[in-house]
Amino acid sequence: MNSSGIIFDIKKFAVHDGPGIRTTVFLKGCPLRCAWCHNPEGIACEPEIMVFADRCIRGCRDCLASCPQGALKKVRGVIRLDRGLCDGCGACAEICPAEALQSAGRTVSVPEIMEEAARDIPFYKESGGGVTFSGGEPLSQPAFLRGLLLACRAQGIHASVDTSGHAPFSLFEELLPLVDLFLYDLKLIDDERHRRYTGISNRLILENLKKLSLSGAPLAVRVPLIPGVNDADNDLRALADFCASLPGHHPLHLLPYHRGYVAKRLRLGLDAVLPDTAPPSSELQERAGKVFARNGSTVIIGG
Ligand code: SF4
Ligand code: SF4
Incomplete structure:
Protein backbone atom coordinates (compact mmCIF):
# COMPACT_ATOMS: atom_id res chain seq x y z
CA MET A 1 0.00 0.00 0.00
CA ASN A 2 1.27 3.49 -0.88
CA SER A 3 1.39 5.29 2.45
CA SER A 4 2.18 8.73 1.08
CA GLY A 5 0.93 11.09 -1.60
CA ILE A 6 0.80 14.75 -2.61
CA ILE A 7 -1.82 17.11 -1.20
CA PHE A 8 -2.20 20.86 -1.58
CA ASP A 9 -4.46 21.70 1.36
CA ILE A 10 -6.35 20.44 4.39
CA LYS A 11 -9.47 22.36 5.33
CA LYS A 12 -10.79 21.92 8.86
CA PHE A 13 -14.41 22.45 9.90
CA ALA A 14 -15.66 22.25 6.31
CA VAL A 15 -19.46 22.27 6.04
CA HIS A 16 -19.98 22.09 2.25
CA ASP A 17 -18.16 18.86 1.42
CA GLY A 18 -20.61 16.25 2.70
CA PRO A 19 -22.71 15.86 5.85
CA GLY A 20 -21.83 17.45 9.17
CA ILE A 21 -18.54 19.02 10.16
CA ARG A 22 -15.70 17.64 8.07
CA THR A 23 -12.01 17.74 7.42
CA THR A 24 -11.42 18.05 3.69
CA VAL A 25 -8.14 16.78 2.29
CA PHE A 26 -7.26 18.07 -1.19
CA LEU A 27 -5.17 15.67 -3.30
CA LYS A 28 -3.08 16.93 -6.24
CA GLY A 29 -3.67 15.92 -9.83
CA CYS A 30 -6.72 15.97 -12.09
CA PRO A 31 -7.34 14.73 -15.66
CA LEU A 32 -9.85 17.54 -16.32
CA ARG A 33 -9.10 21.18 -17.12
CA CYS A 34 -12.40 22.83 -16.16
CA ALA A 35 -12.41 26.48 -17.17
CA TRP A 36 -14.05 27.45 -13.86
CA CYS A 37 -12.01 25.10 -11.63
CA HIS A 38 -12.02 26.69 -8.17
CA ASN A 39 -8.88 24.79 -7.18
CA PRO A 40 -6.53 25.32 -10.14
CA GLU A 41 -3.59 24.57 -7.83
CA GLY A 42 -4.95 21.02 -7.64
CA ILE A 43 -4.76 20.28 -11.37
CA ALA A 44 -1.05 19.58 -11.81
CA CYS A 45 0.24 16.37 -10.20
CA GLU A 46 3.47 17.94 -8.97
CA PRO A 47 4.02 20.75 -6.44
CA GLU A 48 4.09 24.25 -7.95
CA ALA A 104 1.01 24.30 -3.61
CA GLY A 105 1.71 20.65 -2.99
CA ARG A 106 3.55 18.66 -0.35
CA THR A 107 4.20 15.00 0.20
CA VAL A 108 2.45 13.63 3.27
CA SER A 109 1.91 10.18 4.72
CA VAL A 110 -1.39 8.51 5.56
CA PRO A 111 -0.58 8.53 9.33
CA GLU A 112 0.21 12.28 9.18
CA ILE A 113 -3.17 13.05 7.63
CA MET A 114 -5.03 10.73 9.94
CA GLU A 115 -3.38 12.30 12.99
CA GLU A 116 -4.71 15.67 11.84
CA ALA A 117 -8.16 14.31 10.94
CA ALA A 118 -8.56 12.30 14.15
CA ARG A 119 -8.28 15.45 16.28
CA ASP A 120 -11.81 16.39 15.23
CA ILE A 121 -13.48 13.04 15.83
CA PRO A 122 -15.66 14.54 18.60
CA PHE A 123 -16.99 17.11 16.11
CA TYR A 124 -17.64 14.40 13.49
CA LYS A 125 -19.57 12.36 16.06
CA GLU A 126 -21.58 15.33 17.25
CA SER A 127 -22.49 16.53 13.73
CA GLY A 128 -22.59 13.33 11.66
CA GLY A 129 -19.49 14.52 9.82
CA GLY A 130 -16.19 12.96 8.86
CA VAL A 131 -13.43 13.32 6.28
CA THR A 132 -13.79 14.22 2.60
CA PHE A 133 -11.12 13.49 0.02
CA SER A 134 -11.25 16.08 -2.72
CA GLY A 135 -8.84 17.69 -5.12
CA GLY A 136 -7.91 17.81 -7.88
CA GLU A 137 -9.23 14.36 -8.55
CA PRO A 138 -8.54 12.12 -5.53
CA LEU A 139 -8.78 8.98 -7.67
CA SER A 140 -5.70 10.15 -9.57
CA GLN A 141 -3.65 8.92 -6.58
CA PRO A 142 -5.43 5.58 -6.13
CA ALA A 143 -3.03 3.79 -3.79
CA PHE A 144 -2.77 6.82 -1.51
CA LEU A 145 -6.54 7.29 -1.50
CA ARG A 146 -7.09 3.63 -0.71
CA GLY A 147 -4.67 3.91 2.22
CA LEU A 148 -6.54 6.93 3.54
CA LEU A 149 -9.93 5.26 3.17
CA LEU A 150 -8.70 2.12 4.92
CA ALA A 151 -7.40 4.27 7.78
CA CYS A 152 -10.77 6.05 8.07
CA ARG A 153 -12.57 2.73 8.14
CA ALA A 154 -10.21 1.44 10.84
CA GLN A 155 -10.97 4.50 12.99
CA GLY A 156 -14.71 4.51 12.31
CA ILE A 157 -14.57 7.87 10.51
CA HIS A 158 -17.20 8.61 7.83
CA ALA A 159 -15.35 9.01 4.50
CA SER A 160 -16.55 10.89 1.41
CA VAL A 161 -14.85 11.09 -1.97
CA ASP A 162 -15.47 14.14 -4.16
CA THR A 163 -14.82 12.99 -7.72
CA SER A 164 -14.98 14.21 -11.31
CA GLY A 165 -15.89 10.63 -12.24
CA HIS A 166 -13.08 10.35 -14.77
CA ALA A 167 -11.32 7.16 -13.68
CA PRO A 168 -11.56 3.47 -14.64
CA PHE A 169 -14.74 1.98 -13.17
CA SER A 170 -12.65 -0.88 -11.77
CA LEU A 171 -11.14 1.69 -9.41
CA PHE A 172 -14.57 2.81 -8.19
CA GLU A 173 -15.46 -0.85 -7.64
CA GLU A 174 -12.29 -1.43 -5.64
CA LEU A 175 -12.91 1.59 -3.40
CA LEU A 176 -16.68 1.18 -3.07
CA PRO A 177 -16.63 -0.82 0.17
CA LEU A 178 -14.50 1.88 1.81
CA VAL A 179 -16.52 4.96 0.77
CA ASP A 180 -19.52 6.16 2.77
CA LEU A 181 -20.53 8.81 0.24
CA PHE A 182 -19.46 9.77 -3.27
CA LEU A 183 -19.87 13.44 -4.19
CA TYR A 184 -20.05 13.08 -7.98
CA ASP A 185 -19.52 16.14 -10.16
CA LEU A 186 -21.56 16.50 -13.34
CA LYS A 187 -21.08 19.48 -15.63
CA LEU A 188 -22.61 19.12 -19.07
CA ILE A 189 -24.38 16.42 -21.07
CA ASP A 190 -23.39 17.85 -24.47
CA ASP A 191 -20.09 16.10 -25.14
CA GLU A 192 -18.69 18.61 -27.62
CA ARG A 193 -19.13 21.45 -25.13
CA HIS A 194 -17.92 19.27 -22.27
CA ARG A 195 -14.69 18.80 -24.22
CA ARG A 196 -14.45 22.53 -24.90
CA TYR A 197 -14.84 23.54 -21.26
CA THR A 198 -13.08 20.67 -19.46
CA GLY A 199 -10.62 19.35 -22.04
CA ILE A 200 -12.07 15.82 -22.15
CA SER A 201 -15.12 13.82 -23.22
CA ASN A 202 -17.86 13.16 -20.66
CA ARG A 203 -18.53 9.60 -21.91
CA LEU A 204 -16.63 7.80 -19.16
CA ILE A 205 -18.01 10.18 -16.52
CA LEU A 206 -21.63 9.50 -17.51
CA GLU A 207 -21.06 5.74 -17.81
CA ASN A 208 -19.39 5.59 -14.40
CA LEU A 209 -22.19 7.57 -12.79
CA LYS A 210 -24.79 5.16 -14.18
CA LYS A 211 -22.80 2.14 -13.00
CA LEU A 212 -22.14 3.64 -9.59
CA SER A 213 -25.83 4.41 -9.16
CA LEU A 214 -26.73 0.89 -10.27
CA SER A 215 -24.28 -0.57 -7.74
CA GLY A 216 -26.26 1.06 -4.93
CA ALA A 217 -23.34 3.25 -3.87
CA PRO A 218 -24.39 6.16 -1.65
CA LEU A 219 -23.88 9.23 -3.78
CA ALA A 220 -24.88 12.84 -4.25
CA VAL A 221 -24.64 14.51 -7.66
CA ARG A 222 -23.04 17.96 -7.73
CA VAL A 223 -23.70 20.29 -10.66
CA PRO A 224 -21.75 23.56 -10.85
CA LEU A 225 -24.10 26.26 -12.15
CA ILE A 226 -22.11 28.44 -14.54
CA PRO A 227 -23.76 31.26 -16.52
CA GLY A 228 -23.01 30.97 -20.22
CA VAL A 229 -21.78 27.38 -19.86
CA ASN A 230 -24.62 25.19 -18.57
CA ASP A 231 -27.46 27.54 -17.60
CA ALA A 232 -29.45 27.38 -20.84
CA ASP A 233 -32.82 25.63 -20.53
CA ASN A 234 -31.78 22.75 -22.79
CA ASP A 235 -28.56 22.15 -20.80
CA LEU A 236 -30.37 22.17 -17.46
CA ARG A 237 -33.10 19.89 -18.81
CA ALA A 238 -30.52 17.46 -20.24
CA LEU A 239 -28.72 17.34 -16.88
CA ALA A 240 -31.99 16.92 -14.98
CA ASP A 241 -33.18 14.17 -17.36
CA PHE A 242 -29.90 12.32 -16.98
CA CYS A 243 -30.11 12.50 -13.18
CA ALA A 244 -33.72 11.32 -13.28
CA SER A 245 -32.71 8.35 -15.47
CA LEU A 246 -30.24 7.03 -12.88
CA PRO A 247 -31.29 3.78 -11.22
CA GLY A 248 -30.98 5.23 -7.71
CA HIS A 249 -32.44 8.39 -6.20
CA HIS A 250 -29.65 10.80 -5.32
CA PRO A 251 -29.69 14.29 -3.82
CA LEU A 252 -28.72 16.97 -6.30
CA HIS A 253 -26.47 19.83 -5.22
CA LEU A 254 -26.36 22.94 -7.37
CA LEU A 255 -23.06 24.71 -6.81
CA PRO A 256 -23.22 28.38 -7.87
CA TYR A 257 -20.14 29.46 -9.83
CA HIS A 258 -17.91 31.96 -8.04
CA ARG A 259 -14.85 33.92 -9.10
CA GLY A 260 -12.47 33.00 -6.28
CA TYR A 261 -10.43 30.91 -8.71
CA VAL A 262 -9.39 33.91 -10.83
CA ALA A 263 -6.87 35.24 -8.29
CA LYS A 264 -5.53 31.71 -7.80
CA ARG A 265 -4.95 31.30 -11.54
CA LEU A 266 -3.03 34.56 -11.69
CA ARG A 267 -0.85 33.38 -8.77
CA LEU A 268 -0.09 30.26 -10.80
CA GLY A 269 0.84 32.33 -13.86
CA LEU A 270 -2.37 31.36 -15.71
CA ASP A 271 -4.92 33.61 -17.45
CA ALA A 272 -8.53 33.70 -16.27
CA VAL A 273 -10.52 31.47 -18.65
CA LEU A 274 -13.98 32.94 -18.03
CA PRO A 275 -12.99 36.53 -17.19
CA ASP A 276 -16.41 38.06 -17.87
CA THR A 277 -18.60 35.41 -16.25
CA ALA A 278 -20.50 36.64 -13.20
CA PRO A 279 -21.89 34.35 -10.47
CA PRO A 280 -25.45 33.13 -11.12
CA SER A 281 -28.22 35.40 -9.85
CA SER A 282 -30.61 34.11 -7.21
CA GLU A 283 -33.32 34.02 -9.95
CA LEU A 284 -31.13 31.73 -12.07
CA GLN A 285 -30.38 29.49 -9.09
CA GLU A 286 -34.08 29.23 -8.36
CA ARG A 287 -34.95 28.52 -12.01
CA ALA A 288 -32.28 25.83 -12.25
CA GLY A 289 -33.41 24.26 -8.99
CA LYS A 290 -36.96 24.03 -10.32
CA VAL A 291 -35.81 22.22 -13.48
CA PHE A 292 -34.19 19.48 -11.39
CA ALA A 293 -36.98 19.37 -8.81
CA ARG A 294 -39.55 18.92 -11.61
CA ASN A 295 -37.85 15.60 -12.40
CA GLY A 296 -38.16 14.48 -8.81
CA SER A 297 -34.66 15.32 -7.57
CA THR A 298 -34.13 16.58 -4.05
CA VAL A 299 -32.32 19.83 -4.79
CA ILE A 300 -29.91 21.55 -2.45
CA ILE A 301 -28.37 24.87 -3.46
CA GLY A 302 -24.77 24.78 -2.30
CA GLY A 303 -22.43 22.00 -1.18
S1 SF4 B 1 11.54 29.08 -7.94
FE1 SF4 B 1 11.07 26.91 -8.26
S2 SF4 B 1 13.06 25.91 -8.54
FE2 SF4 B 1 13.44 27.92 -7.63
S3 SF4 B 1 13.50 27.55 -5.41
FE3 SF4 B 1 11.39 28.13 -5.91
S4 SF4 B 1 10.35 26.18 -6.25
FE4 SF4 B 1 12.57 25.75 -6.34
S1 SF4 C 1 9.68 38.93 0.06
FE1 SF4 C 1 9.97 38.82 -2.17
S2 SF4 C 1 12.17 38.88 -2.50
FE2 SF4 C 1 11.86 38.41 -0.33
S3 SF4 C 1 11.93 36.19 -0.24
FE3 SF4 C 1 9.79 36.76 -0.50
S4 SF4 C 1 9.41 36.72 -2.70
FE4 SF4 C 1 11.65 36.72 -2.40
Whole structure:
Protein backbone atom coordinates (compact mmCIF):
# COMPACT_ATOMS: atom_id res chain seq x y z
CA MET A 1 0.00 0.00 0.00
CA ASN A 2 1.27 3.49 -0.88
CA SER A 3 1.39 5.29 2.45
CA SER A 4 2.18 8.73 1.08
CA GLY A 5 0.93 11.09 -1.60
CA ILE A 6 0.80 14.75 -2.61
CA ILE A 7 -1.82 17.11 -1.20
CA PHE A 8 -2.20 20.86 -1.58
CA ASP A 9 -4.46 21.70 1.36
CA ILE A 10 -6.35 20.44 4.39
CA LYS A 11 -9.47 22.36 5.33
CA LYS A 12 -10.79 21.92 8.86
CA PHE A 13 -14.41 22.45 9.90
CA ALA A 14 -15.66 22.25 6.31
CA VAL A 15 -19.46 22.27 6.04
CA HIS A 16 -19.98 22.09 2.25
CA ASP A 17 -18.16 18.86 1.42
CA GLY A 18 -20.61 16.25 2.70
CA PRO A 19 -22.71 15.86 5.85
CA GLY A 20 -21.83 17.45 9.17
CA ILE A 21 -18.54 19.02 10.16
CA ARG A 22 -15.70 17.64 8.07
CA THR A 23 -12.01 17.74 7.42
CA THR A 24 -11.42 18.05 3.69
CA VAL A 25 -8.14 16.78 2.29
CA PHE A 26 -7.26 18.07 -1.19
CA LEU A 27 -5.17 15.67 -3.30
CA LYS A 28 -3.08 16.93 -6.24
CA GLY A 29 -3.67 15.92 -9.83
CA CYS A 30 -6.72 15.97 -12.09
CA PRO A 31 -7.34 14.73 -15.66
CA LEU A 32 -9.85 17.54 -16.32
CA ARG A 33 -9.10 21.18 -17.12
CA CYS A 34 -12.40 22.83 -16.16
CA ALA A 35 -12.41 26.48 -17.17
CA TRP A 36 -14.05 27.45 -13.86
CA CYS A 37 -12.01 25.10 -11.63
CA HIS A 38 -12.02 26.69 -8.17
CA ASN A 39 -8.88 24.79 -7.18
CA PRO A 40 -6.53 25.32 -10.14
CA GLU A 41 -3.59 24.57 -7.83
CA GLY A 42 -4.95 21.02 -7.64
CA ILE A 43 -4.76 20.28 -11.37
CA ALA A 44 -1.05 19.58 -11.81
CA CYS A 45 0.24 16.37 -10.20
CA GLU A 46 3.47 17.94 -8.97
CA PRO A 47 4.02 20.75 -6.44
CA GLU A 48 4.09 24.25 -7.95
CA ILE A 49 4.72 27.75 -6.67
CA MET A 50 1.96 30.31 -6.15
CA VAL A 51 3.22 33.89 -6.38
CA PHE A 52 1.57 36.54 -4.19
CA ALA A 53 3.42 39.43 -5.84
CA ASP A 54 1.70 42.09 -3.73
CA ARG A 55 3.29 40.61 -0.60
CA CYS A 56 6.86 40.78 -1.90
CA ILE A 57 9.00 43.12 0.23
CA ARG A 58 10.58 45.74 -2.00
CA GLY A 59 14.11 45.67 -0.61
CA CYS A 60 14.24 41.93 0.03
CA ARG A 61 16.18 39.50 -2.21
CA ASP A 62 16.30 36.51 0.18
CA CYS A 63 14.83 33.94 -2.18
CA LEU A 64 16.98 34.67 -5.22
CA ALA A 65 20.04 32.79 -4.00
CA SER A 66 17.93 29.90 -2.67
CA CYS A 67 16.78 28.87 -6.13
CA PRO A 68 18.96 26.16 -7.64
CA GLN A 69 17.40 26.75 -11.07
CA GLY A 70 17.89 30.51 -11.26
CA ALA A 71 14.14 30.84 -11.82
CA LEU A 72 13.63 33.98 -9.70
CA LYS A 73 14.43 37.62 -10.31
CA LYS A 74 13.23 40.97 -9.06
CA VAL A 75 11.69 43.39 -11.55
CA ARG A 76 11.07 46.92 -10.26
CA GLY A 77 11.10 45.62 -6.69
CA VAL A 78 8.66 42.76 -7.28
CA ILE A 79 9.41 39.05 -7.51
CA ARG A 80 9.10 37.31 -10.89
CA LEU A 81 9.13 33.53 -11.43
CA ASP A 82 10.19 31.84 -14.67
CA ARG A 83 7.98 28.74 -14.63
CA GLY A 84 9.93 27.25 -17.51
CA LEU A 85 12.93 26.93 -15.17
CA CYS A 86 11.16 26.20 -11.86
CA ASP A 87 10.99 22.54 -10.81
CA GLY A 88 8.76 23.18 -7.80
CA CYS A 89 11.37 22.23 -5.20
CA GLY A 90 9.87 24.72 -2.74
CA ALA A 91 13.17 26.07 -1.38
CA CYS A 92 12.12 29.69 -2.08
CA ALA A 93 8.78 29.28 -0.30
CA GLU A 94 10.54 28.03 2.80
CA ILE A 95 12.79 31.06 2.92
CA CYS A 96 10.38 33.89 2.03
CA PRO A 97 9.59 35.93 5.17
CA ALA A 98 6.45 37.44 3.62
CA GLU A 99 4.84 34.24 2.28
CA ALA A 100 4.94 35.88 -1.14
CA LEU A 101 5.97 32.50 -2.53
CA GLN A 102 3.93 29.51 -1.43
CA SER A 103 4.24 25.91 -2.40
CA ALA A 104 1.01 24.30 -3.61
CA GLY A 105 1.71 20.65 -2.99
CA ARG A 106 3.55 18.66 -0.35
CA THR A 107 4.20 15.00 0.20
CA VAL A 108 2.45 13.63 3.27
CA SER A 109 1.91 10.18 4.72
CA VAL A 110 -1.39 8.51 5.56
CA PRO A 111 -0.58 8.53 9.33
CA GLU A 112 0.21 12.28 9.18
CA ILE A 113 -3.17 13.05 7.63
CA MET A 114 -5.03 10.73 9.94
CA GLU A 115 -3.38 12.30 12.99
CA GLU A 116 -4.71 15.67 11.84
CA ALA A 117 -8.16 14.31 10.94
CA ALA A 118 -8.56 12.30 14.15
CA ARG A 119 -8.28 15.45 16.28
CA ASP A 120 -11.81 16.39 15.23
CA ILE A 121 -13.48 13.04 15.83
CA PRO A 122 -15.66 14.54 18.60
CA PHE A 123 -16.99 17.11 16.11
CA TYR A 124 -17.64 14.40 13.49
CA LYS A 125 -19.57 12.36 16.06
CA GLU A 126 -21.58 15.33 17.25
CA SER A 127 -22.49 16.53 13.73
CA GLY A 128 -22.59 13.33 11.66
CA GLY A 129 -19.49 14.52 9.82
CA GLY A 130 -16.19 12.96 8.86
CA VAL A 131 -13.43 13.32 6.28
CA THR A 132 -13.79 14.22 2.60
CA PHE A 133 -11.12 13.49 0.02
CA SER A 134 -11.25 16.08 -2.72
CA GLY A 135 -8.84 17.69 -5.12
CA GLY A 136 -7.91 17.81 -7.88
CA GLU A 137 -9.23 14.36 -8.55
CA PRO A 138 -8.54 12.12 -5.53
CA LEU A 139 -8.78 8.98 -7.67
CA SER A 140 -5.70 10.15 -9.57
CA GLN A 141 -3.65 8.92 -6.58
CA PRO A 142 -5.43 5.58 -6.13
CA ALA A 143 -3.03 3.79 -3.79
CA PHE A 144 -2.77 6.82 -1.51
CA LEU A 145 -6.54 7.29 -1.50
CA ARG A 146 -7.09 3.63 -0.71
CA GLY A 147 -4.67 3.91 2.22
CA LEU A 148 -6.54 6.93 3.54
CA LEU A 149 -9.93 5.26 3.17
CA LEU A 150 -8.70 2.12 4.92
CA ALA A 151 -7.40 4.27 7.78
CA CYS A 152 -10.77 6.05 8.07
CA ARG A 153 -12.57 2.73 8.14
CA ALA A 154 -10.21 1.44 10.84
CA GLN A 155 -10.97 4.50 12.99
CA GLY A 156 -14.71 4.51 12.31
CA ILE A 157 -14.57 7.87 10.51
CA HIS A 158 -17.20 8.61 7.83
CA ALA A 159 -15.35 9.01 4.50
CA SER A 160 -16.55 10.89 1.41
CA VAL A 161 -14.85 11.09 -1.97
CA ASP A 162 -15.47 14.14 -4.16
CA THR A 163 -14.82 12.99 -7.72
CA SER A 164 -14.98 14.21 -11.31
CA GLY A 165 -15.89 10.63 -12.24
CA HIS A 166 -13.08 10.35 -14.77
CA ALA A 167 -11.32 7.16 -13.68
CA PRO A 168 -11.56 3.47 -14.64
CA PHE A 169 -14.74 1.98 -13.17
CA SER A 170 -12.65 -0.88 -11.77
CA LEU A 171 -11.14 1.69 -9.41
CA PHE A 172 -14.57 2.81 -8.19
CA GLU A 173 -15.46 -0.85 -7.64
CA GLU A 174 -12.29 -1.43 -5.64
CA LEU A 175 -12.91 1.59 -3.40
CA LEU A 176 -16.68 1.18 -3.07
CA PRO A 177 -16.63 -0.82 0.17
CA LEU A 178 -14.50 1.88 1.81
CA VAL A 179 -16.52 4.96 0.77
CA ASP A 180 -19.52 6.16 2.77
CA LEU A 181 -20.53 8.81 0.24
CA PHE A 182 -19.46 9.77 -3.27
CA LEU A 183 -19.87 13.44 -4.19
CA TYR A 184 -20.05 13.08 -7.98
CA ASP A 185 -19.52 16.14 -10.16
CA LEU A 186 -21.56 16.50 -13.34
CA LYS A 187 -21.08 19.48 -15.63
CA LEU A 188 -22.61 19.12 -19.07
CA ILE A 189 -24.38 16.42 -21.07
CA ASP A 190 -23.39 17.85 -24.47
CA ASP A 191 -20.09 16.10 -25.14
CA GLU A 192 -18.69 18.61 -27.62
CA ARG A 193 -19.13 21.45 -25.13
CA HIS A 194 -17.92 19.27 -22.27
CA ARG A 195 -14.69 18.80 -24.22
CA ARG A 196 -14.45 22.53 -24.90
CA TYR A 197 -14.84 23.54 -21.26
CA THR A 198 -13.08 20.67 -19.46
CA GLY A 199 -10.62 19.35 -22.04
CA ILE A 200 -12.07 15.82 -22.15
CA SER A 201 -15.12 13.82 -23.22
CA ASN A 202 -17.86 13.16 -20.66
CA ARG A 203 -18.53 9.60 -21.91
CA LEU A 204 -16.63 7.80 -19.16
CA ILE A 205 -18.01 10.18 -16.52
CA LEU A 206 -21.63 9.50 -17.51
CA GLU A 207 -21.06 5.74 -17.81
CA ASN A 208 -19.39 5.59 -14.40
CA LEU A 209 -22.19 7.57 -12.79
CA LYS A 210 -24.79 5.16 -14.18
CA LYS A 211 -22.80 2.14 -13.00
CA LEU A 212 -22.14 3.64 -9.59
CA SER A 213 -25.83 4.41 -9.16
CA LEU A 214 -26.73 0.89 -10.27
CA SER A 215 -24.28 -0.57 -7.74
CA GLY A 216 -26.26 1.06 -4.93
CA ALA A 217 -23.34 3.25 -3.87
CA PRO A 218 -24.39 6.16 -1.65
CA LEU A 219 -23.88 9.23 -3.78
CA ALA A 220 -24.88 12.84 -4.25
CA VAL A 221 -24.64 14.51 -7.66
CA ARG A 222 -23.04 17.96 -7.73
CA VAL A 223 -23.70 20.29 -10.66
CA PRO A 224 -21.75 23.56 -10.85
CA LEU A 225 -24.10 26.26 -12.15
CA ILE A 226 -22.11 28.44 -14.54
CA PRO A 227 -23.76 31.26 -16.52
CA GLY A 228 -23.01 30.97 -20.22
CA VAL A 229 -21.78 27.38 -19.86
CA ASN A 230 -24.62 25.19 -18.57
CA ASP A 231 -27.46 27.54 -17.60
CA ALA A 232 -29.45 27.38 -20.84
CA ASP A 233 -32.82 25.63 -20.53
CA ASN A 234 -31.78 22.75 -22.79
CA ASP A 235 -28.56 22.15 -20.80
CA LEU A 236 -30.37 22.17 -17.46
CA ARG A 237 -33.10 19.89 -18.81
CA ALA A 238 -30.52 17.46 -20.24
CA LEU A 239 -28.72 17.34 -16.88
CA ALA A 240 -31.99 16.92 -14.98
CA ASP A 241 -33.18 14.17 -17.36
CA PHE A 242 -29.90 12.32 -16.98
CA CYS A 243 -30.11 12.50 -13.18
CA ALA A 244 -33.72 11.32 -13.28
CA SER A 245 -32.71 8.35 -15.47
CA LEU A 246 -30.24 7.03 -12.88
CA PRO A 247 -31.29 3.78 -11.22
CA GLY A 248 -30.98 5.23 -7.71
CA HIS A 249 -32.44 8.39 -6.20
CA HIS A 250 -29.65 10.80 -5.32
CA PRO A 251 -29.69 14.29 -3.82
CA LEU A 252 -28.72 16.97 -6.30
CA HIS A 253 -26.47 19.83 -5.22
CA LEU A 254 -26.36 22.94 -7.37
CA LEU A 255 -23.06 24.71 -6.81
CA PRO A 256 -23.22 28.38 -7.87
CA TYR A 257 -20.14 29.46 -9.83
CA HIS A 258 -17.91 31.96 -8.04
CA ARG A 259 -14.85 33.92 -9.10
CA GLY A 260 -12.47 33.00 -6.28
CA TYR A 261 -10.43 30.91 -8.71
CA VAL A 262 -9.39 33.91 -10.83
CA ALA A 263 -6.87 35.24 -8.29
CA LYS A 264 -5.53 31.71 -7.80
CA ARG A 265 -4.95 31.30 -11.54
CA LEU A 266 -3.03 34.56 -11.69
CA ARG A 267 -0.85 33.38 -8.77
CA LEU A 268 -0.09 30.26 -10.80
CA GLY A 269 0.84 32.33 -13.86
CA LEU A 270 -2.37 31.36 -15.71
CA ASP A 271 -4.92 33.61 -17.45
CA ALA A 272 -8.53 33.70 -16.27
CA VAL A 273 -10.52 31.47 -18.65
CA LEU A 274 -13.98 32.94 -18.03
CA PRO A 275 -12.99 36.53 -17.19
CA ASP A 276 -16.41 38.06 -17.87
CA THR A 277 -18.60 35.41 -16.25
CA ALA A 278 -20.50 36.64 -13.20
CA PRO A 279 -21.89 34.35 -10.47
CA PRO A 280 -25.45 33.13 -11.12
CA SER A 281 -28.22 35.40 -9.85
CA SER A 282 -30.61 34.11 -7.21
CA GLU A 283 -33.32 34.02 -9.95
CA LEU A 284 -31.13 31.73 -12.07
CA GLN A 285 -30.38 29.49 -9.09
CA GLU A 286 -34.08 29.23 -8.36
CA ARG A 287 -34.95 28.52 -12.01
CA ALA A 288 -32.28 25.83 -12.25
CA GLY A 289 -33.41 24.26 -8.99
CA LYS A 290 -36.96 24.03 -10.32
CA VAL A 291 -35.81 22.22 -13.48
CA PHE A 292 -34.19 19.48 -11.39
CA ALA A 293 -36.98 19.37 -8.81
CA ARG A 294 -39.55 18.92 -11.61
CA ASN A 295 -37.85 15.60 -12.40
CA GLY A 296 -38.16 14.48 -8.81
CA SER A 297 -34.66 15.32 -7.57
CA THR A 298 -34.13 16.58 -4.05
CA VAL A 299 -32.32 19.83 -4.79
CA ILE A 300 -29.91 21.55 -2.45
CA ILE A 301 -28.37 24.87 -3.46
CA GLY A 302 -24.77 24.78 -2.30
CA GLY A 303 -22.43 22.00 -1.18
S1 SF4 B 1 10.35 26.18 -6.25
FE1 SF4 B 1 12.57 25.75 -6.34
S2 SF4 B 1 13.06 25.91 -8.54
FE2 SF4 B 1 11.07 26.91 -8.26
S3 SF4 B 1 11.54 29.08 -7.94
FE3 SF4 B 1 11.39 28.13 -5.91
S4 SF4 B 1 13.50 27.55 -5.41
FE4 SF4 B 1 13.44 27.92 -7.63
S1 SF4 C 1 11.93 36.19 -0.24
FE1 SF4 C 1 9.79 36.76 -0.50
S2 SF4 C 1 9.68 38.93 0.06
FE2 SF4 C 1 11.86 38.41 -0.33
S3 SF4 C 1 12.17 38.88 -2.50
FE3 SF4 C 1 11.65 36.72 -2.40
S4 SF4 C 1 9.41 36.72 -2.70
FE4 SF4 C 1 9.97 38.82 -2.17
